[in-house]
Amino acid sequence: RVVGLCSGVEEVGAVLAFTFWVEGGALTLVGYEEGRGGEGVGRPVEVEELERVLRLVLTQYAGGRTGEVVLRLRREEARWAVDYDASRTDVRPSEARRLPVRMPGTPAATFLTFHELAGKWMRAVQVPAGGAARVELEVRLEDGRLAGGELREVRRTREGPGGSPVALSPEVAGQLVQVLLPFTEGLGPRTVRVVWLAEHRQGEARARGRVRSAKVERPPPRPGQSWYLSMQEATLLRWREGVVEGTAWLAQRGVEELALWFALGIIAKGLGFFATEGLEWVTKALGREPEVVAGWLRTALKRLTPEEKTAFERLWAKVLLEGEQALSRGERKTLRGLFVRLERVIQEPLNKDLKNTLRQEARVYYAKLYPQFAKVLEEQSKELPIHHRRPLQYAHLFPDENVNAGENLVMLKEHVHKRVNFLWGRFRTARPNPTTDEVRRAAEIIDKHFEPWYHRADEPPGMSRSVDDAREAVLRDLRSRFPGLE
Structure with missing residues (x-):
């Protein structure tokens, strides 16, 4: 490409300057300038010799560096004089590659x-x-x-x-x-x-x-953009070079990594893509920090059917790899329709099977979040349940939130968990169809009295009251806040 640009320049004295960011052998062009010559028209240049010199400069001299390199070519009577400057320092551009692409x-x-x-x-x-x-x-x-x-x-x-x-x-x-x-x-x-x-x-x-x-x-850089671009580069490398087909390689990634990649890709595209009538909670959820969006996507997409989830992953991967313009009119309509469908299902109560799946995943996620408890959780699985502070039964009342977010999960000893479940049972009887605010308030009351037992595999030291005392205190507060609660 450099040689191609040189081929159209005949003026002696003309200078072409290419500014690259070089890293890991990959060259990313960030600037180009052309200066006029005015010294007459030169003779034809031997292209093979120019290619040889450029290959030497870009691979052996500049290619081993990290930073900005300016390549200057000056048109002489019958050749191009090639020089480069690698002494300049600059901030790494966000578009810079780290992986060379053949x-x-x-x-x-x-x-x-x-x-x-x-x-x-x-x-x-x-x-x-x-x-x-x-x-x-x-x-x-x-x-x-x-x-x-x-x-x-x-x-x-x-x-x-x-x-x-x-x-x-x-x-x-x-x-x-x-x-x-x-x-x-x-x-x-x-x-x-x-x-x-x-x-x-x-x-x-x-x-x-x-x-x-x-x-x-x-x-301006977005939160998490560096991680997303690194993932995007690795994917594009495999997709473009045919080393591993892009979507197949993506399927090998872990759920956490893939969800974050999807989330960052959505953020990178901007929410304009989701300016679809009827989207409220989905748009709100996607407007948060990348890690929060990724967590929400992990649980929200589980509410779609397997066929719908597969279709979403396929179409969104195509958007990320090839651009929105690569979607046919029918595919674009399908993808928007999937987000409209997601808007609806996140406002519906979870079924029993999905609750069980989310409980299992909550346990795995909690062990990663608190590695100091991983061993004891494995050894005492039945004695140490993972509790959702706002129960899964009410997940539909918080459609833009991840029910398996770290702040909603606590580890409890089984006998403490039974008492907390007893209190939620009383709440359900008194409020069979609670509002979002009522569930949030009930969770705050339970947290206030049972927090000393949260994230503990043993009994909290120095406690002057028992779990039964805490249960009675919660009952009193719940009765005061929710008339009719027995």
Whole structure:
């Protein structure tokens, strides 16, 4: 690609500067500049020699570093002088890759998409006859895909003698595509701001033009973005190189890792994708911190049927790997429909089988959350149940919350758990159809009196009252707060 850009430059003295972030042998282009020469037209350059020098510089000299590297090529009479500067320091860009990708050529679909959009921009630009203009573009990328772009400004920098404006030569579109394609070797959403200069020379049918600069502009980093981009890079590497098909590799990941990847991908896309009528709780849940969203997704998706869950994972993986534009109209409708379906089921009571599944997963998660208890939980499984502070029976009253979140789980000794369950039984009798606030208040009352026994495999030391004293104290508070409770 570097050689391709050089091939269109004949002016002696012209300088092409490529700014890369280099890490782990992977080069990510973050900036490009072209300086005019004005020293006449040179002779043809031997391409093989330029390729040899570039390969040496990029792999042996620059490729072993971590940081920013500026590669400069100066057009001489019959060759390109190649130099590089690796002394500059800068903050690691969010789109930088760590894994080198061996991918010969450019996918045809990617090339055609860029060429089509470049042609559209070219047709919208008119250069004054005998004059010049400055053109500014904004090109939006996501991973290796073109997500869109806009023609931001066309400003005349020199008026001509008069006459009808002149269109640009098709060669300008070709050079623009050559400049933009290397920027696709990055991760996440970003914008490339491009400036090119166009001029018309008297007697010529079309105006000429060259890209003078292209630089990446990044959105503010989101929570957890670094982890997501690392996961995304590893997935794309396997998907693009065909080492392991992307979706198959994803299926090998752990539930925790996959849920977080999905969650971060949703956040990275922005909630605009979910601007679907009827979504309230889903949108609220997805607007939180990545780890919170991941936990919510783990439990919420279990409320879908196996077929629906498989369809969601397949379609959302396709969005992450190939972009939303890769979805057909029917697939986009199906995916939105799955989120509408999710909105409904999270507001429905859990069935018995799902409660049992969530209890088993809560125990596994608790052991990971509190590794100091992992051994005793395994040895005394029946004597040490994991209790949901807000019971699973009321999960539908908290549709945007993860019922298996760490803050909702406590380990209790069995005899303490029986007394807590007794109190919730009294509450259910008094309030068969409680409100969200009533359940929250009842949980707070029970927590206040039983907290000394939470997260303990033994009896709390120095206690002046027993669990039965705590039970009676809770009953008194519940009766005061909920009239009719026996």
